[in-house]
Amino acid sequence: MTLTCPHCEFSKEIDPDRIPDSVKKVVCPRCKVPFALPEKISRSAAGPAPEPAVAALAPVRAAAADLPKAGFWIRVVATLVDSLLAGLAQVFFTFILAITASNLMGGVPGDSSAYSMLIFLFSMLFGFTYSVFFTGYCGQTPGKMVLRIKVIRTSGAEIGYGRAFLREVPGKFLSGILLGIGYLMVAFDDRKQGLHDRIADTYVVKL
Structure with missing residues (x-):
């Protein structure tokens, strides 16, 4: 049947x-x-x-290699959607943090390096938390949900938080620091894997 x-x-x-x-x-x-x-x-x-x-x-996981993979451009669009959504949320929370820090410090001078560093670190942490949380939770950031693509392990299993951290933080750092070549690999790899995907042993598949 x-x-x-x-x-x-x-x-x-x-x-x-x-x-x-x-x-x-x-x-x-x-x-x-x-x-x-x-x-x-x-x-x-x-x-x-x-x-x-x-x-x-x-076994459903045996078919992971045969699932349709998400290509370079659809992943770019998903990243743009995530950048917009995360950027809006980041501006809101950074504003709240800035007001709170200013009140606690009794007013912050315009050239305060400590104040600037605090805002910078918060922005970095927020960006990492956004991508790691959503990817680890269900394999999809909001941008990937919109484009109906998902990150899974090459075995077909859910990615989980540990591997999501490996992919999103050190993996994407290496993909970017090598002049973006790690990201461009998606366009030429037969399984549409970027360097960060290879490091974390993941695929990005279409749903």
């Missing part, structure tokens, strides 16, 4: 006899979103013994 994901319409031929009765939901290998199995699935009376629930379908 053909099982179709209701979210992304990805279809896969499966043998209903290999689906244990205990399995009520499966995970789409393309969009990674779980969905319920149809209530009525015909089964052969002489079918093989049920297998564990974790083996209901072929």
